[in-house]
Amino acid sequence: MKALAYNEFGTTAVLQTVELPKPTVKADEVLVKLKAFSINPMDWKIRKGEMKLMSGSKFPKLTGTDFAGIIEETGTSVTGLKKGDEVFGVVKNMKVGASAEYVAVTASLVWKKPSSISFTQAASIPVAGIAAVTSIQKMGKIDSQTTILINGATGGFGMFLLQLLRQQGANVTAVSSPKGLAYAKEWGADTVIDYTKENVLTEKVSYDIVIDLSGKMGYKNAKRIMNAKAIFLNPTPKTIEIPLSFFANLFTAKKHIVILSSPSTKYTDVLLNEVENGLQIEVNKAFPFTQYREAYDYAEQGGYIGKVAVEIN
Ligand SMILES: NC(=O)c1ccc[n+]([C@@H]2O[C@H](COP(=O)([O-])OP(=O)(O)OC[C@H]3O[C@@H](n4cnc5c(N)ncnc54)[C@H](OP(=O)(O)O)[C@@H]3O)[C@@H](O)[C@H]2O)c1
Known part of the structure; x- marks a missing residue:
């Protein structure tokens, strides 16, 4: 089977297709023939060597996390899934890559x-959707009086977060580039701000919850627009911020909460329920597998709405 791999950290130039044996399944795993995978910032941050503490520096490395496809084989202890089922899932550790024709993965993550x-929409759900559900859990009690700012609201994570928050009835302000403004409104934002025209940090408005999905704001800046007991949710922490935020929160009313989401059925159940209720999954562009490098380049440049995916025939 074909899979994407790399032998050194770097740009998309280091990505290449390799021929690997089709994976064999362990008792608790299923073998999935992929129809699509989606690209997450985590995939290219690892490839660029920006997450070495998590990824280590051993090569070759496979890449890709989110996938959708058809089950080809099930391990002996797997129940509830069978050959031929159309599924989506996520690979948890960094030894397996979902940018491939097949993955063998524990059935609990499918x-x-x-x-x-x-399939392309389903492959767009896990990482971004699970992070959105996790973030809402970290927000605590939300009602119509709660003011929430989402900075970077129309990428994958923001797309799910906005729509899930709409169910909670909070008062949401979404910051986006111009082409995302209409999407943000459609997905439930009460107010939209174009970051190319306005600087949310200098407006005289403050919020109960600020979540930064752009990775560019930071807790120090966010404090300026946080109400007295507000929380800042940070899904892109620097390694040092993970312990630091914990200790700093003991002494300050404005909390800095790091988001480190982990896949689980309790989160995908929420998302699947929302899919039934009409959750929109915008796949901005889907590339054929042969154009994997263009797909990663496109995703890494930003400027898209929702998700970027790759389809496998
Ligand atoms: N910790 C976790 O568990 C976890 C899980 C999932 C994701 N994440 C992280 O969360 C972040 C968001 O994920 P994602 O999948 O939504 O990424 P994404 O699709 O790349 O979205 C990022 C968004 O930020 C916007 N943005 C860029 N510059 C901005 C600026 N100066 N001001 C305001 N917005 C700006 C982008 O808009 P334009 O492209 O239009 O500029 C884009 O909509 C990523 O860094 C990802 O690694 C963390």
Whole structure:
């Protein structure tokens, strides 16, 4: 089978296709023939060597996390999934890559694909969707009085977060580039701000919850626009911020909460329920597998709405 791999950290130039044996399944695993995978910032941050503490520096490395496809084989102890099921899932550790024709993955990280969505849409759900559900849990009690700012609201994570927050009835302000403004409104933002025209940090408005999905704001800056007991949710922490935020929170009313989401059925159940209720999954562009480098380049440049995916025939 073909898989994407690299032998050194770097740009998309280091990505290449390699021929590997089709994976064999362990008792608790399923073998999935992929129809699509989506690209997450985590995939290219690892490839660029920006997450070495997590990824280590051993090569070759496979890449890709989110996938959707059809089950070809099930391990002996797998129940609830069978050959031929249309599924989507996520590979948890960095030894397996979902940018490949097949993955063998623990059955607990594979879920049945609703028939109402395509493989490409299903492959867009796990990392971004699970992070959105995790973030909402970290927000605590939310009601119509709660003011929330989402900075960078129309990428993959923001797309799920906005729509899930709409169910909670919070008062949401979304910051986006111009082409995302209409999407942000459609997905539930009460107010939209174009970051190319306005600087949210200098407006005289403050919020109960600030979540930065751009990775460019930072807790220090965010404090300026946080109410007295507000929280800052940070899904892109620097390594040092993980312990630091914990200790700093003991002494300050404005909390800095690091988000480190981890896949689990309790999160995908929430998302699958929302899919039934009409959750929109915008795949901005899907590339054929042969154009994997263009796909990663496109995703890394930014400027897209929702997700970028790769389809495998
Ligand atoms: N910790 C976790 O568990 C976890 C899980 C999932 C994701 N993440 C992280 O969360 C972040 C968001 O994920 P994602 O999948 O949504 O990424 P994404 O699709 O790349 O979205 C990032 C968004 O930030 C916007 N942005 C860029 N510059 C901005 C600026 N100066 N001001 C305001 N917005 C700006 C982008 O808009 P334009 O492209 O239009 O500029 C884009 O919509 C990533 O860094 C990812 O690694 C963390």
